Amino acid sequence: MVFDASGKVFLARRGPAASNEVGNWEFPGGKVTFGERIEDAIRREFREEYGMEIELRSLIGLFDHILLAENQHWIAATYLAHHRGGTPRIREPEKCSEIGWYELAALPTPLSQISQSNLDKYLRAETRVEQGRRVDSR
Secondary structure (H helix, E strand, O other): OEEOOOOOEEEEEEOOOOOOOOOOEEOOOOOOOOOOOHHHHHHHHHHHHHOOEEEEEEEEEEEEEEEHHHOEEEEEEEEEEEEEEOOOOOOOOOOEEEEEEEOHHHOOOOEOHHHHHHHHHHHHHHHHHHOOOOOOOO
């Protein structure tokens, strides 16, 4: 989940050649290539697909992304990150049809299954911050 300086979060709409959940909105990520560290893969994917430089802050969690109808099972590591440079633009239009910055209270729908799970966990952590149980969320 990448946030800008104003607190908006970056989302992308999955394009017609996406491997699953076509048309759904997501907190973008990508695949790790052999021998690549996960943190390097995330930064590379944002550079390649959106022309953005991001700074990873902390791991939000590890998630099973099980899509029964598509017979797919992915393991997703979701990080909290901040936009540090580059004007976001769609560089792979077959994989992504729209992008934008959104307030958490006004996200576009439908969200991908994994993005909904990411959001739920992030919001639970934010609630703990408000209740004084965590101080490192953003």
